[in-house]
Amino acid sequence: GEDVEQSLFLSVREGDSSVINCTYTDSSSTYLYWYKQEPGAGLQLLTYIFSNMDMKQDQRLTVLLNKKDKHLSLRIADTQTGDSAIYFCAESQANYGGSQGNLIFGKGTKLSVKP
Amino acid sequence: EAGVTQSPTHLIKTRGQQATLRCSPISGHTSVYWYQQALGLGLQFLLWYDEGEERNRGNFPPRFSGRQFPNYSSELNVNALELEDSALYLCASSSLDISHTIYFGEGSWLTVV
Numbered sequence: 001g002e003d004v005e006q007s008l009f010l011s012v013r014e015g016d017s018s019v020i021n022c023t024y025t026d027s028s029s030t031y032l033y034w035y036k037q038e039p040g041a042g043l044q045l046l047t048y049i050f051s052n053m054d055m056k057q058d059q060r061l062t063v064l065l066n067k068k069d070k071h072l073s074l075r076i077a078d079t080q081t082g083d084s085a086i087y088f089c090a091e092s093q094a095n096y097g098g099s100q101g102n103l104i105f106g107k108g109t110k111l112s113v114k115p
Numbered sequence: 116e117a118g119v120t121q122s123p124t125h126l127i128k129t130r131g132q133q134a135t136l137r138c139s140p141i142s143g144h145t146s147v148y149w150y151q152q153a154l155g156l157g158l159q160f161l162l163w164y165d166e167g168e169e170r171n172r173g174n175f176p177p178r179f180s181g182r183q184f185p186n187y188s189s190e191l192n193v194n195a196l197e198l199e200d201s202a203l204y205l206c207a208s209s210s211l212d213i214s215h216t217i218y219f220g221e222g223s224w225l226t227v228v
Contacts, residue, residue: 031215042119042205043158043219050215088158092215102148102171103217105158 006089006106013114018076020109022089025070029091032065033103034074037086046074046087076111084113117142119220121206127226128196136191136223140208146170147189148209148217149181153202161204164189165211196227 005023012018024032030051035043049056049063049072056063062075076083090103120139128134140147149161160173164183178194187208193200203224209217 033217035219042221043207045216045218048215090158102160102163102173104160105150107157 004089004091004104004106006087006109008107009110009112011112011114012079014079014081016079018074018079018083018111018113020074020076020087020089020111022072022074022106023070024072024089024091024104026091026104027067027070031092032063032072033088033090033092034061034063035088035090035105037088037108039085043088079111079113081113081115084111086110119206119208119218121204121220121223123223124221125224125226127228130196130198130227132196134193134196134200134225134227136193136204136206136225138189138191138206138208138220140187140189140206141210141218144208144210144218145187146209146211147183147187148207149189149191150205150207150219151175151202152205152222153199156202158205162191193225198227201225201227 003025031048033048034046036046037043047058049065060077064073086108088108089106122137146165148163151159162181163171167183181191183189203222205219205222207217207219
């Protein structure tokens, strides 16, 4: 069945790069996502990558996808204290009637940024 | 442009009662998804509606139900509330045209006492 795995915690110093890793199991996933959740808030879509891409860069964020190993990573350059949050990796279920269907989420990685 | 909006923000109910949560998708989005985020259980998919029809359902009992209205807004109903239904309920929306972008609302906190 589908499963998305993430490490639970990551601690970095302000200004360093953060790398959050994720592995997924559904090889038919077409899109993979990174969401950010701050305390008491909903999920903020950070970025997504289509499964035929290897890399996507968006300002401080770089997503790397290794489809062979089913490994996804999110790199945050110049990490700031405001980046402290829980980061969720998610994969879309195989296309259902042409749409993306629902997402399968990892349990989230809590990023702590120390000044 | 308004994002996904949910109401109420917080809801306290007694065990055995019914709860109704509401969601308005982003303008132009026809798909609405409901997720439950319970402490220690992560984000669990509940329901997916598109064009008024239920398209997919997660592994939840039938007392979790919902509907989507002609204006694409949606309701989630939870009957016969149990203590373990206490959670943050998140609604998300997407457009079939750009369905790889799925946006979430701020959620509704349901507490069952």
